[in-house]
Amino acid sequence: MFDKLSISSTTERILTKSLDESITVGEANHLMSLNGSELYPLLATADFLRHQIVGDDVTFINNCNINFTNICTVRCGFCAFGRDADDPDAYILNDSQILGKAERAVANGAREFTLMGGVLPDADIDYYEHLLTILKDAHPDVAIHGFSPTMIRDACFVSGMDVAEGFERLKDAGLDTLPGTAAEILTDRSREIICPEKVSVAEWVDIIKTAQEVGIPGSATIMYGHVETLEERVEHIDIIRQIQQDTGGFTEFIPMTFMHEYSPIFLEGQSNLGATGTQDLKLYAVSRLMLRDLIPNIQVSWVKMGFRFAQVVLTAGANDLGGTLGGDELSEASGAPDGVEASIETLSRMVKDLGRNPIERNSKYTEFYQIE
Numbered sequence: 565m566f567d568k569l570s571i572s573s574t575t576e577r578i579l580t581k582s583l584d585e586s587i588t589v590g591e592a593n594h595l596m597s598l599n600g601s602e603l604y605p606l607l608a609t610a611d612f613l614r615h616q617i618v619g620d621d622v623t624f625i626n627n628c629n630i631n632f633t634n635i636c637t638v639r640c641g642f643c644a645f646g647r648d649a650d651d652p653d654a655y656i657l658n659d660s661q662i663l664g665k666a667e668r669a670v671a672n673g674a675r676e677f678t679l680m681g682g683v684l685p686d687a688d689i690d691y692y693e694h695l696l697t698i699l700k701d702a703h704p705d706v707a708i709h710g711f712s713p714t715m716i717r718d719a720c721f722v723s724g725m726d727v728a729e730g731f732e733r734l735k736d737a738g739l740d741t742l743p744g745t746a747a748e749i750l751t752d753r754s755r756e757i758i759c760p761e762k763v764s765v766a767e768w769v770d771i772i773k774t775a776q777e778v779g780i781p782g783s784a785t786i787m788y789g790h791v792e793t794l795e796e797r798v799e800h801i802d803i804i805r806q807i808q809q810d811t812g813g814f815t816e817f818i819p820m821t822f823m824h825e826y827s828p829i830f831l832e833g834q835s836n837l838g839a840t841g842t843q844d845l846k847l848y849a850v851s852r853l854m855l856r857d858l859i860p861n862i863q864v865s866w867v868k869m870g871f872r873f874a875q876v877v878l879t880a881g882a883n884d885l886g887g888t889l890g891g892d893e894l895s896e897a898s899g900a901p902d903g904v905e906a907s908i909e910t911l912s913r914m915v916k917d918l919g920r921n922p923i924e925r926n927s928k929y930t931e932f933y934q935i936e
């Protein structure tokens with residue numbers, strides 16, 4: 565088909581190759597910079613591969629974010645959510661507030677609690693274990709997707725144990741999957757600018773691999789559109805690809821476009837932040853061509869893109885819509901364009917309008933539920 569389109573011989577060769585095998589970093593870099601008449605052949609190729617690999621189902625989960633604290637010692641330059649402990653609007657939810665939120669979510673059919681928040685100064689493994697225990701005691705059938713590699717690193721340090729032991733404790737207390745956040749962009753150059761206090765690239769890879777070895781699978785994420793180069797986006801996806809080749813422990817890949825408007829680095833004067841629409845589309849399409857069926861599930865974050873653009877991104881290689889969320893204070897602080905809560909009906913309508921099939925799933929993509 566490519567010979568009928570106005571594309572260069574290099575682009576045609578790479579897209580043709582991608583129909584049968586994964587592309588190299590150099591080829592991905594070439595595709596990441598396409599524009600004009602070459603953009604849509606790339607998107608069509610990614611959409612074709614998506615259809616070949618996972619078919620026409622678009623999955624999502626009925627879940628509930630529980631942001632248990634906004635106090636954070638890390639204070640990333642891109643984050644509008646974190647607070648110092650003595651800020652007037654700093655909070656830590658108590659057990660009854662956490663259980664109340666969980667109760668309401670379960671009444672609405674939630675299959676997963678997503679436990680996210682800031683990195684508390686003195687939280688140890690006992691603290692995170694306690695959060696898991698109270699939720700599992702009350703709702704043993706609801707999966708828990710929670711915590712970040714930076715939290716785990718710091719909690720293990722406070723508790724004087726190694727990371728594997730920390731994960732063993734959390735797994736025994738009910739941690740089902742790890743969100744894979746704190747990845748941001750996996751190059752130390754960019755991390756030094758946007759999140760110098762977070763885990764380094766080497767630490768992130770080590771902690772994720774340790775979790776997967778202990779038997780806690782999870783998500784891989786990328787947050788792009790801030791200070792990184794296009795080549796760093798590709799470098800990041802390649803690191804994820806290599807980890808998956810080693811471990812097979814990622815359940816999904818979640819590109820998260822940077823919401824710059826209320827971020828400290830934007831407010832302090834760094835301009836030209838935030839990816840453009842075509843950059844978003846290319847990120848998804850190139851991810852599909854690099855990851856193929858190695859990580860078959862590529863998730864669109866509707867909370868960051870809004871419903872309309874999220875629907876368009878589903879035509880660029882993605883096959884999952886994340887979750888209903890039931891709130892997400894991190895995204896809310898960043899200015900989520902369509903709010904932070906979606907009904908199953910809203911997500912289903914977007915999917916059906918594309919001629920695809922909305923399907924509810926569990927956290928690990930191992931159980932699927934038809935939607936009436």
Ligand code: SF4
Nearest residue numbers: 636638639640643646
């Ligand atoms: S992104 Fe997470 S770790 Fe960074 S400041 Fe915000 S809450 Fe803290």
